[in-house]
Amino acid sequence: MKRQRGFCLIWLLAWVSGAISCATPSGAPKASQAVAEEKAVAAPDILQDIRVVDRDVHLIFAFSDSAWRSYSVSEATDPFRVIVGLPNTTPENVPTGMAVGSEIIAAIETTTVAYDPHPYTKVVIELHYETAYRIGRVGEELVASFDPAPAPPAGVSAAPAEPRDAQPLEGKPEETSVAKEESSPQIPPEAPATASAGPEAKVILAPAGKLLAIQQWSAY
Numbered sequence: 685m686k687r688q689r690g691f692c693l694i695w696l697l698a699w700v701s702g703a704i705s706c707a708t709p710s711g712a713p714k715a716s717q718a719v720a721e722e723k724a725v726a727a728p729d730i731l732q733d734i735r736v737v738d739r740d741v742h743l744i745f746a747f748s749d750s751a752w753r754s755y756s757v758s759e760a761t762d763p764f765r766v767i768v769g770l771p772n773t774t775p776e777n778v779p780t781g782m783a784v785g786s787e788i789i790a791a792i793e794t795t796t797v798a799y800d801p802h803p804y805t806k807v808v809i810e811l812h813y814e815t816a817y818r819i820g821r822v823g824e825e826l827v828a829s830f831d832p833a834p835a836p837p838a839g840v841s842a843a844p845a846e847p848r849d850a851q852p853l854e855g856k857p858e859e860t861s862v863a864k865e866e867s868s869p870q871i872p873p874e875a876p877a878t879a880s881a882g883p884e885a886k887v888i889l890a891p892a893g894k895l896l897a898i899q900q901w902s903a904y
Contacts, residue, residue, distance in 0.1 A: 729753055729773045730774060741828040745773070748778075768808075773805045778794050782794075788832065811830065
């Protein structure tokens with residue numbers, strides 16, 4: 685009788701233990717599952733403002749408490765554009781289009797293209813020409829810096845040279861009319877003309893008007 689009671693007690697304890705184990709939830713999620721859940725519930729960063737300072741574009745954020753953030757950069761042509769991709773970011777009071785018209789930057793366009801599972805924002809910076817650039821985070825900002833147009837190579841002038849005036853064949857500059865007048869001798873006006881005193885000079889007298897005297901000569 686005692687043995688039967690002991691067997692029943694052991695069976696009862698085993699049944700209670702099994703029931704408790706079935707009611708107990710499974711253990712804590714794995715590390716990979718925890719990271720996935722954190723990404724699923726991470727609050728998005730907020731793009732608050734876009735400012736253009738000289739050749740730099742400043743994307744100003746209000747970062748959330750989550751450290752899960754990144755950005756990507758790509759390019760497009762015709763016209764040349766730099767596209768900044770911002771995962772888990774949503775714009776707030778940022779205009780969708782901005783006309784800039786600076787030396788390098790023509791316009792900036794901001795769009796949000798996806799919300800599942802996170803908002804995805806694109807900032808498209810349109811340039812006047814293709815050029816080198818740098819993008820990096822500075823505090824609460826993402827700064828894109830663009831270089832100016834490269835200078836022309838050495839030995840190549842930026843503008844065609846103006847033609848030089850042709851020089852005279854003698855290698856001297858032409859005299860002006862004033863210089864010609866000063867170099868040529870001037871004859872004083874109303875200067876009396878003098879006859880040459882040579883041996884063949886002839887004197888022309890005026891014709892006689894009347895007979896003044898008659899003289900007689902004797903011949904030997």
